[in-house]
Amino acid sequence: MCRWVAYAGPDLHPSTLILDTPHSLVAQSLHSPLGKETVNGDGFGIGWYPADAAPGRAPTLFRSIEPAWYDENLQELAHAIESPLFFAHVRAASGPPIQQTNCHPFRHQNWMFMHNGVLRQFGVMKRDILLEIEPALFSSIRGTTDSEALFYLAVTFGLAADPIGAMGRAIREVERIGDALSVPHPVQGTFAVTDGSTIWAFRYSSEHRSRTLFYSEDMGALQETYPDIDRLRQYGAGARVIVSEPLSDLPGAFVEVPESTVAVLEDGSYRQEAFLRDA
Structure with missing residues (x-):
C-alpha cells in the first residue's frame, strides 16, 4: 500500500533517512521488499516541526503527486531542512485519486498523521464514517x-x-460500521500520529495480520557495537525511528513491532503497549 518513516531525536536532515540510507524511503518507493506493492510511486509527502518550533506549533508539510524518486524539490528540501521530529511517506494509491490533498501526512493544528494500509470497501462505509x-x-x-x-x-x-484511546475508539467504530454493512475485516494497516513531541505508532488489523512495522534499536548501543560504520555517527544518541520496513540490513538495528501493539517514542526513549487485543 505505502511506506513511511517517523523520526524523533536530535535535529537531523530528513535526507539522512529518506535518501541516503541503504534502504531509504525513496529506494523503497522504487522497490519495497516487504510491501504489498513493490513500487510506491503515487506521490509522497514530508511533514516536519522546525528545530526552533514552540510547543504546540503546527508542522510544515510538503506533498507532491510526483514519484518520490523523480522529484528534485524533495532532494533540495530534504538536505536543507533540519528537524527533531518528522514524518515521510510514499504512496501506492488503493482507490482514491492521485492528487496532492490525498498524499500523506495529514495535519490538524499541531497534530500529524499517516497510514499504510486500507479501510476495506471504503466506498461502502464512507457515508457512515463521515457522519461520525x-x-x-x-x-x-x-x-x-x-x-x-x-x-x-x-x-x-x-x-x-x-x-x-482515541485511535482505539476510531478503529472500533470503523469495525462496527463495517460489521453493520457486511464488510469483512474492514481495518488494515500501520498508523503514525504525533503532537510534535511524542510519536505513537500502531500496528493493527481486524484480521490480526497487519502490515509490517519496525523500530530502531538504541542508537548509542548500535554505535558501540559498530564503531567502524561511519553513517551511524550522523545520529545523536537519542535518535529513534519507526518504519514500515528496515532502512538497512545491519544486524540488530531494527526490531519488529508485534501485532496489535502501539509503539511510543517520547523523550528519546521507546516503549510499547498492547493495543485492541480484547477481540
Whole structure:
C-alpha cells in the first residue's frame, strides 16, 4: 500500500533517512521488499516541526503527486531542512485519486498523521464514517482518502487528550460500521500520529495480520557495537525511528513491532503497549 518513516531525536536532515540510507524511503518507493506493492510511486509527502518550533506549533508539510524518486524539490528540501521530529511517506494509491490533498501526512493544528494500509470497501462505509466526524471538522478535510477520514474520526474521539484511546475508539467504530454493512475485516494497516513531541505508532488489523512495522534499536548501543560504520555517527544518541520496513540490513538495528501493539517514542526513549487485543 505505502511506506513511511517517523523520526524523533536530535535535529537531523530528513535526507539522512529518506535518501541516503541503504534502504531509504525513496529506494523503497522504487522497490519495497516487504510491501504489498513493490513500487510506491503515487506521490509522497514530508511533514516536519522546525528545530526552533514552540510547543504546540503546527508542522510544515510538503506533498507532491510526483514519484518520490523523480522529484528534485524533495532532494533540495530534504538536505536543507533540519528537524527533531518528522514524518515521510510514499504512496501506492488503493482507490482514491492521485492528487496532492490525498498524499500523506495529514495535519490538524499541531497534530500529524499517516497510514499504510486500507479501510476495506471504503466506498461502502464512507457515508457512515463521515457522519461520525464532528461537523466543525468537515472544512478541514481536504482529500478523499480513507486515511484522512480515520484521522478526523480519531480527532473527533479525543485524539488531543488521549491518543491511544482515541485511535482505539476510531478503529472500533470503523469495525462496527463495517460489521453493520457486511464488510469483512474492514481495518488494515500501520498508523503514525504525533503532537510534535511524542510519536505513537500502531500496528493493527481486524484480521490480526497487519502490515509490517519496525523500530530502531538504541542508537548509542548500535554505535558501540559498530564503531567502524561511519553513517551511524550522523545520529545523536537519542535518535529513534519507526518504519514500515528496515532502512538497512545491519544486524540488530531494527526490531519488529508485534501485532496489535502501539509503539511510543517520547523523550528519546521507546516503549510499547498492547493495543485492541480484547477481540
